[in-house]
Amino acid sequence: MAQVSLNNIRKIYANGYEAVTPTSFDIADGEFVVLVGPSGCGKSTLLRMVAGLEDITEGVLSINDRQVNHVDPADRDIAMVFQNYALYPHMTVRKNIGYGLKNRKIPADMIESKVQEAAKMLNLTDYLDRKPSQLSGGQRQRVAMGRAVVRDPALFLFDEPLSNLDAKLRHQMRIEIKALQRRLGVTSIYVTHDQVEAMTMADRIIVLNEGRIEQIGTPAEIYHAPASTFVASFMGAPPMNLIDARLADGQIMINGNTALAPAQGTGAITLGIRPEDVEIHDDAPIHFHVDIVEELGAHRLLHGQLADQDFTIHVGKDVAATPGATRIAIKPDCCCLFDPETGKAL
Amino acid sequence: MTNLSNTTIAAPTRRIRWSRLLDHAVLIAGSLFLLIPLLIVLQTTTTTDVETMKNGPQLVIGSQFDDNLKDAMVKASGFSGENTGMSMLINSMILGLGFALGKIIIGMMAAYALVYFRLRFATLAFWLIFTTLLLPLEVRILPSYEIAQKLGLLNTYTGLIVPLIASATATFFFRQFFRSVPEELVEAARIDGAGPVKFFIDILAPLSQTMIAAMFIIMFVYGWNQYLWPTMITTDEDMYTLVRGIKQITQDLEGTNIPEYGRANMLALIAILPPVAVVIFFQSWFVKGLTESDK
Numbered sequence: 001m002a003q004v005s006l007n008n009i010r011k012i013y014a015n016g017y018e019a020v021t022p023t024s025f026d027i028a029d030g031e032f033v034v035l036v037g038p039s040g041c042g043k044s045t046l047l048r049m050v051a052g053l054e055d056i057t058e059g060v061l062s063i064n065d066r067q068v069n070h071v072d073p074a075d076r077d078i079a080m081v082f083q084n085y086a087l088y089p090h091m092t093v094r095k096n097i098g099y100g101l102k103n104r105k106i107p108a109d110m111i112e113s114k115v116q117e118a119a120k121m122l123n124l125t126d127y128l129d130r131k132p133s134q135l136s137g138g139q140r141q142r143v144a145m146g147r148a149v150v151r152d153p154a155l156f157l158f159d160e161p162l163s164n165l166d167a168k169l170r171h172q173m174r175i176e177i178k179a180l181q182r183r184l185g186v187t188s189i190y191v192t193h194d195q196v197e198a199m200t201m202a203d204r205i206i207v208l209n210e211g212r213i214e215q216i217g218t219p220a221e222i223y224h225a226p227a228s229t230f231v232a233s234f235m236g237a238p239p240m241n242l243i244d245a246r247l248a249d250g251q252i253m254i255n256g257n258t259a260l261a262p263a264q265g266t267g268a269i270t271l272g273i274r275p276e277d278v279e280i281h282d283d284a285p286i287h288f289h290v291d292i293v294e295e296l297g298a299h300r301l302l303h304g305q306l307a308d309q310d311f312t313i314h315v316g317k318d319v320a321a322t323p324g325a326t327r328i329a330i331k332p333d334c335c336c337l338f339d340p341e342t343g344k345a346l
Numbered sequence: 347m348t349n350l351s352n353t354t355i356a357a358p359t360r361r362i363r364w365s366r367l368l369d370h371a372v373l374i375a376g377s378l379f380l381l382i383p384l385l386i387v388l389q390t391t392t393t394t395d396v397e398t399m400k401n402g403p404q405l406v407i408g409s410q411f412d413d414n415l416k417d418a419m420v421k422a423s424g425f426s427g428e429n430t431g432m433s434m435l436i437n438s439m440i441l442g443l444g445f446a447l448g449k450i451i452i453g454m455m456a457a458y459a460l461v462y463f464r465l466r467f468a469t470l471a472f473w474l475i476f477t478t479l480l481l482p483l484e485v486r487i488l489p490s491y492e493i494a495q496k497l498g499l500l501n502t503y504t505g506l507i508v509p510l511i512a513s514a515t516a517t518f519f520f521r522q523f524f525r526s527v528p529e530e531l532v533e534a535a536r537i538d539g540a541g542p543v544k545f546f547i548d549i550l551a552p553l554s555q556t557m558i559a560a561m562f563i564i565m566f567v568y569g570w571n572q573y574l575w576p577t578m579i580t581t582d583e584d585m586y587t588l589v590r591g592i593k594q595i596t597q598d599l600e601g602t603n604i605p606e607y608g609r610a611n612m613l614a615l616i617a618i619l620p621p622v623a624v625v626i627f628f629q630s631w632f633v634k635g636l637t638e639s640d641k
Contacts, residue, residue: 052537074538080533080534082533086533088534089553099548147534147538
């Protein structure tokens with residue numbers, strides 16, 4: 001088990017590109033932290049620096065209060081699960097799982113018992129003598145997990161481990177990984193670009209953009225109180241509605257004269273409203289024009305115009321909806337205000 | 347469209363297509379062209395030299411196969427009496443195997459260094475190696491001989507093999523193959539605690555199996571058939587290889603004796619068999635190695 005501490009970690013590639021700006025955060029013992037962000041945001045680079053697969057340009061990385069900047073990946077007491085599994089194609093599942101132990105000069109009978117234990121935990125016992133090419137995607141994924149758990153490391157690193165699986169399997173493996181991590185209580189860092197994975201799996205989410213941390217928080221904090229318009233639009237599907245508005249007379253005004261909700265301050269703002277924080281009433285105060293109704297079974301998405309700006313509303317399946325004019329109300333305390341210049345939350 | 351499909355369906359009787367017949371004629375002629383010399387060799391090994399001298403190649407299979415085989419394998423030739431067919435076969439084997447294995451090992455290690463280590467000027471080094479393809483042995487035979495001679499390598503297996511094993515071809519093929527091995531495998535191995543040597547032996551070498559087999563065939567046959575370099579570097583008769591020794595026997599043609607047709611052709615046959623066996627044995631791997639990449 002381990003605490004991990006990143007202190008002003010920075011990565012500049014040989015060509016001068018700064019992939020990660022100085023970044024600091026701490027991960028508590030047993031915590032499941034998800035690094036999420038769009039491609040090229042530096043999340044994988046950050047993970048690979050923790051793993052020791054990339055050099056750290058500046059800053060201090062410690063695992064359990066031991067500075068590991070220049071420690072070999074094999075000696076950091078970590079295990080990593082790769083996006084394409086990186087199984088050794090010529091080795092059986094048994095050998096794949098046991099290879100890390102074998103290199104650490106652990107006696108063969110002990111390796112065998114540890115491999116058996118890991119295989120049992122991951123339902124791989126029947127497949128131990130197969131080669132990776134004879135396994136399905138989900139099974140390969142499990143072997144990759146087995147290779148990680150068998151070593152009983154202090155820290156798990158996951159680099160987009162589910163992105164090669166189909167949607168159904170991804171859903172299932174998401175739960176399995178989370179359950180396994182809970183059971184073993186191993187500190188984990190998980191990199192993904194999928195905000196659903198981030199929301200569902202994380203104890204804490206770190207949202208990255210262009211090599212910077214946009215926000216660190218629990219899934220609920222990230223979702224309900226995004227620190228910037230970037231986080232607001234990246235997390236959640238459909239994303240938070242962001243519209244231009246103005247503060248005046250203790251109210252949020254759009255379209256010059258429609259008051260949406262009470263708020264203090266003056267001047268132009270960007271207003272963020274989650275699609276599900278809106279109710280449809282015939283006698284509600286705000287005009288909304290529905291252009292398209294997206295039927296999703298359990299709920300409906302209404303895409304339309306609010307004060308001539310694109311706006312999406314999420315309603316339950318019991319709310320009837322047809323294109324055309326309707327009236328809406330914003331649920332209380334559901335408005336996020338952002339600075340229109342910097343995009344930061346106010 | 348409709349017409350076209352109708353005609354194909356409505357023509358169940360197979361007519362002889364002249365173009366097809368021509369194709370087969372060409373193929374058959376080609377096969378005969380390649381096979382007849384082999385058959386002549388085979389036939390000559392079964393008759394006595396006198397019969398061959400008198401009648402030339404025939405369709406009859408004689409009874410001298412055993413005698414000719416014995417002659418070819420154990421009868422000494424030359425002045426020293428040290429180069430029998432057996433000794434030449436062994437020498438050829440050593441040359442073929444040493445040449446092939448040496449080239450594979452050197453090529454793999456060079457490619458490993460070029461692909462996996464952050465060498466300065468790695469690309470330049472690679473292209474320098476590659477340009478040696480333009481300088482085959484025949485071009486540099488005098489300096490090569492000079493060096494081998496000064497190192498005292500004449501009439502040794504080392505001298506026979508080592509100067510030939512630097513191989514741009516093998517380096518090139520292994521480099522291309524290693525570059526197609528996913529980066530993550532290296533990283534996974536690093537995290538699993540495998541150093542460069544372990545990674546090479548435990549992971550890269552087994553992954554290269556098919557490639558190694560393909561290289562082995564090419565290089566073994568190439569090494570087996572070497573003529574010029576062994577002729578230069580070996581003067582002791584007990585160092586002669588088969589390819590070189592056969593020629594020595596047929597030299598007798600100019601003399602007044604009856605040439606040893608049976609023995610010479612038997613040696614030729616023996617010289618053909620190992621490369622053929624290697625090709626047959628490794629054939630499926632060979633195709634796989636050069637076309638597939640199983641990762």
